[in-house]
Amino acid sequence: MNSQATPHPQPKPKAPTIFDVAKLAGVSIKTVSRVINLESNVRPSTREKVEAAVEALDYRPNAAARVLSGKRFYVIGLIYENPNEFSYMQKVLNGALKACEAGGYTLLLLPLTLPNPDLIDDVQRFVSQSRLDGVVLPAPLGDFSEIQRLLNELEIPFARITPKTGAEDDLSVQCHDEQASFDVTQFLIEQGHRRLGFIKGDPIHGATEHRYRGYIRALQVAGIGLRSEFVRDGMFSFESGKTAARALLDLREPPTAIVASNDDMAAGTIFEARERGLSIPGDLSVVGFDDTPIASHIWPPLTTVRQPIVEMAESVTSLLIRKLKGEQVEPLDQPFACHVVTRASTGERAVQDDLE
Amino acid sequence: MNSQATPHPQPKPKAPTIFDVAKLAGVSIKTVSRVINLESNVRPSTREKVEAAVEALDYRPNAAARVLSGKRFYVIGLIYENPNEFSYMQKVLNGALKACEAGGYTLLLLPLTLPNPDLIDDVQRFVSQSRLDGVVLPAPLGDFSEIQRLLNELEIPFARITPKTGAEDDLSVQCHDEQASFDVTQFLIEQGHRRLGFIKGDPIHGATEHRYRGYIRALQVAGIGLRSEFVRDGMFSFESGKTAARALLDLREPPTAIVASNDDMAAGTIFEARERGLSIPGDLSVVGFDDTPIASHIWPPLTTVRQPIVEMAESVTSLLIRKLKGEQVEPLDQPFACHVVTRASTGERAVQDDLE
DNA sequence: TGAAATAATGACAACGTTGTCAAAACTAGG
């Protein structure tokens, strides 16, 4: 295993340090430190000299020395539920990674399995062992008050991706979940559907409530009464969608369209419908939420709602980083917009069958 | 934003340092250092004293100081292709994370988009900026010789997850891809199928070749001739599977079963078949590879091959860590086993239609 | 023009560990 005593012709050029930069720029190391940390009270001409030297040497501050000396770790933790269907988390991960790279931070991962009786201990251990400056909490963890309380106690700033907004200085991003649900329901109504089923998501997710509200509002606006037998509980899983769909399709007067609170449950719905020999969208229109890969890979492909998850994650992470850098940050004033992606799982309802 | 000059009643208890441990144990800091780094030449009685002190204070070495002082970074990079379908990478991620946690290492992520003309530059930058000790390369990056060459030049050890084994001291894990493909093909043959289509994967992946070979071997063993019109190229994507299936089903004498080199392409095959009104498995049996979530979420659910990806990733990462710690590590002598997961997309072929 | 206020810069300690090398404590052999 490389036991050959290979002579090193070039003894591996050592990375330049702050001293090298200081010498080249003709200033003290402290001044270099000020420039690279964007501190004030540096004469523009000095700044330029230092920047030129940094450039010339391709200098990068040594992260370890920085951490050891300073009070920051330049590390952000991403704590998430490790799901079966990773496409949401993949997007969150990509967005957070992007923001961290831009801000010079490192992203550390803590996947959790829920339900977890040791949740708080696990988070506690992660946060203290990994020496984090801040934490990003995607849904549904962002809604867990225990975690928020713990992080507040430890005085660790955090940012959440969740439909539920919190206190004044709370860092979180939302998207127009309620509106999207309204839009997709209205879309079905415009296609002539009057008997509209709804499958709720896992109540632990804030989005569940919002999506349900959008459905209700669309019914109200269209003057369609809410029928409780058309609303079923689900858990965001394929199986739960299948079960809920079974109940809906077993009704004496089943819905002609079903709004499932995510794509997995919509896939379950389609699965159940096909097992019964129903044609989609001929006999039943189905819509989902999230535009996960499965939405376009089942037959028929799903009409669904796409959210800008990557952008949301990136945005909230960079907000967190700016807060960590001491900037005064305002919470985002506007939720991100979602939009309906129309595919083959929905279609016109020829007969106005609600008048029978 | 917390502008209230809140007095700190408990001024945040500082974490214990190696000095605290040394004092409590009645030894020098160097001896403590020896104990926590498992160095030799420490008297057992001394070791115990130190371990007790570490325990009592709940001491954890400061990572930054360690890095700054020593020659290691305690960081492993995971470089991967950022795919549409993340389920393979999710498993790799989980396995690598687990091994890193066990070994006291931190895992850093570099997602890449392929094809990427700046591939080498991106990797180069990541490796040098992030100060890594080692790198894990899941498929297909593990087969990219440019990356291997770069890492060798930089003298950064790496471990690969790929079916292709390399040099003697190469660190990599395999699973029995060829055997699994053989098994699943044989399974179809046992069900009476004689006209067996095959959809190849992306040639950039080592698995593509191995899976194809297993198919061929199963045909040979069964005494079935290889018909070139039954073998189609694919790219592991849903679309490419759909296209290949179209070609196969357009044949005057189409196959009665199709082996797709992954689940996405199998889903595409099912999609295409259903569009033509074919019944599955009545008219056509379909199998996939990988047991991704989609395999169980389409209708009918897919017979597929499950690989122990999490274990493979964990195992190869911990091998890498042991190598980094200076241990003499032997490459794994045995590939991991895969197994066939039987679901509803395959069925008996009643008529022996190859004799017509 | 001079004094006071402010801005810019620098000297040096501190951060918590590991590496180097020397010293001390043991062990074995005569």
Next chain:
DNA sequence: CCTAGTTTTGACAACGTTGTCATTATTTCA
């Protein structure tokens, strides 16, 4: 019991940065 060799331990520098505080340069104002 002494000596040489070996094992165990410790003192201290080094790692590369930021924080603190003192010093110097510049600006402002009377």
